[in-house]
Amino acid sequence: MDIFVINMIPKSLSGETNQDSEPSVAVDLANPLHIAATAFTPDPLSGPLAPIYASSDGGHSWELNLIIPGAGTNPVVGSYFPTNDVTLRFGWTSNILYAGILRADTFEQLNILRTTNYLSATPMTILESRPSDDQPYVQAATVPSGPGAGNDRFYVGSSDHALSNIPAVADVSLDAATPSPVITRFVLEHRTVSRDGFQCRPAIHANGTIYAGFYSLIGGPTSCDVVIVRDDNWASGASPFTALIDPGDSKPGLRIVTGVNNPFLGLNIGQQRIGGDLSVAVDPRNSAKVYICWGDLQGSTYTLHVRKSADSGATWSSADIRTISNATNPALAINSEGKLGFLYQQVAGPSSSQRWETTIELTSSDFASFSTHLLANTPAATPASTFQPYLGDYLYMMAAGRDFYGIFCANNTPDKANFPNGVVYQRNANFATQTLLAVDDVTTVPVSIDPFFFKVTVGPSRVTTSIANSGSFGDVCLGSFVDELLTIDNSGSGPLFISNIVSSSPDFLAPEVISYPLKVRAGDSVNLVIRFQPSSFGSKSGTITIFSNAPAGPHKVNVSGTAQAPRLSLVIANKGSFGKACVGCFADEPLILSNSGRCALSVTAIASSSTEFLVPEVLSYPLTISAGDSLPVPIRFEPASFGLKSATITVTSNDPASPSIVNVSGNAPSGKIAVTGSTSFGGVNAGCCADRTVSICNVGDCNLHVTGVRFKRKSHHWSLLHNPFPATLHPGSCLGVVVRYKATEKCPRSCELVIESDDPVTPIKVLDVLAYTVWDGCGCKENCEDCRKGCCQKHKECCQQGYPCCSDDDDGGENGEEPGPA
């Protein structure tokens, strides 16, 4: 059950203070969003057209559209009026709006009007005009099937002043939508009466059964009868409205109750005159089931009575099925499920502070049980009545499907407490201060009587949902999210209360709702955000479940999406081979980190398994590589030792395949020693010295560090005249070492020249140096004393190789060895 109440005065008329009483409302059954209504609301600019209240959104907003002819200055009174009485009704499927009015500009002249577009500015067309009448009360229908199918038909009950007995009459058209409809007036009163009451209320069933109720003042106003007539074929026969014959006098028109004491303008309650209340409703599912409500004085208390007939009005419940005292303005309506709605306005409270309580009761059991819903509870003493009727001589309620639509008038104080089921104001109002405000939203406006539209949604709710792409959220990157609107539409006829919304997957986030339940009115919808925020890669799916009061149970919405991954590709030249790099040197190669995925790649670490392959220092991880982008990262091969090297470079990222590894390799070659030159001196004449040069070369790819060249043993006979080592030999370079042999030894002895280097293959190379002394006549014979004595000089020519070197006294010896054999 949902109840919606709105003050219909539009915002542009926020400053108005009219007594906008006596309302009527019509819902287009073919499109219940289209609703028209009226009240005693004038054109604020006093033009010749009276307004209707028009809504095209189911009553949620209203505007005044000036289309009813007959407004103007009453020629007798000289004051401007909109219309006097007015009622409205749509054809059931034609979208045509019909109206019965009393013109103001010609005083009580009845008009029956029609428009095919109540939202347009075109004035309604006048179909019928009669000089003097009262309370034209229109009902309309479209024949659903059978003869005349598709025809609009209207039945306008009224009180015709042209006849002396002022009887209840009905103006009937069986072709109301045609350009020139035939309209026939039927007198419904078949008895001799002083007159009938002001009211004549028709009711239509789709099978062509037409009822009409009225007061028959046989004994005067204090003793009248409540009469109902019936026609079973759209009032199309020769004697329409004569199907019900009263068994008491055999006259058409069954007297439901007789001797009713109706005050007829002789009583006011809560500033409202009592002019005789009457309402008739027929069950749309069963034309035999009909209800009526009338009013009378019970003692001094004005009282409404509801009775029922289950046999097409032939007999009626002997007692009231519902009785309401101190109430007026009844309206009965029956919805598509047979539920009876009973709307009335009752004066309640102590006389010093009386209030008007506008109430709707709903029952499916003829009030054996029923629900009561207070629509408004407003002060009855304020504002002071400007004219009569204060609230209206009638109001109206009708059913469309399961729902009830109605209208009533009440004090417009913006006080939430006055509207227990809530209220919406279009006009400017401050509910905090309970003050009406003018167009400027500042100036206060006195309280007046306004029309209030209401809708009671009775039926069940129904959840339908829509979401873009059938719930597919598409591709989303990890760490990111995408939102989609889930529209929850209440396509049912009752209010939807959503108690929870849950997701089956943590990757799909249901909206956070501060406070459940969420209420969605029938026909309304609510948009909620569903977020796809995957926590891992890959295809994801889930179910959003909406828990509500919908009879169909929880509503499920399938959702899906894909958490796209970044994809790291490592690219390095030469399959990771850095080639040769000498120790102490380095070689750089770029490692290309390429993101071939659709989401950003986040690199959190780059590591090497070897200290000889260096990864760059990164001040702050992660490194982010956009989709499709790449990032070159230098890798350095810096060998610390000789030989083949290899390592793995490991890149850690948010690629699901992480870590990614690339193998790298390199070679750190050494220098390579090579020695050239002869180290064999042969015989050297005693006292002579001979030299030989030995070249120490680096035939390797990298520097050769020759750390030393020396004789293994110290000898007076061997010496190094030129020794540049230690020294580094670049690849391809040589340095010479000059070896001298001093031929003074008595016995030939070999010696070993030792070359030390970092050649890993031959770190120590030993060369035998060979020489012997030739002891012959030429030269010194015994020892070098001879030489020192000038022997060598004397025998210079004796040095067949080398040169005399007796004076070259270096007998200190090398390596501390004995200079020669003993």
Add this chain to the structure above:
Amino acid sequence: MAVSVQDLTDRSSFVFEGAVRRIGAVTTAGLQPTRDIAVVQVRKILKGPAVLSGFTGREITVQLHEHETVREGLRALFFANGLLFGDGLAVREVGRVDSGGPQLEKQVEDAMRRASDEALLDRLVRAELVVSGLATETRRYESESAARLPISEHDPEWWECVIQVESVEKGKVKTAEKGKQAPREVVTLFANSVDIAWYGSPKFPTGTKGIWLMQRIELRGKPVPGLVTVHALDFQPLSEMERIRALLKRAER
């Protein structure tokens, strides 16, 4: 053919100075923007009901009578009637006069005054009897039976008002006693009903002073038995005496 300010004022219930802001635009949801609709800022209202006074300075929608001559920025005196009342106000233009300042405003004021005089003059011409005086007694009209249900709830509920005449401005009043001038009394019927059809008709509690215009009328096709004072203009305060006398003189001419 030029249309007079008087004619435009007579045919319009909303006259205002305004400036055209946008053409083909609206300020209320119920209208579609078309070429013959413009948004106009109301600068000053010269004629209009109090309920719309808050629109001074605001933008409203005007369905133009002649849209070809309108341009944005145009300042003019707009003569209009109601069209639609929703979120915003929409009016239907009757005519337009280029803004003319105080002189034009005075023309409108004069037109409204003339229209008021013409309406009262019409009532005076129709009246059978015009008197000033004091209501000394009011009573239900004897023909009206309290027991009888009125024809409709829109019945006038005729009451009589006994007026002690101070002056006769039109018509003749019989003296109370032949040969004596005063006191003179007349009786007029008035509608005591507060029904929507009659609440605007003047009521005369005992002690009321003023000027009564008494007419013979028909209601529902039948003559009302007696002179009546039911029209809103048919009772005037004594302060209007000079104006009424002037109008009566004018009527005699």
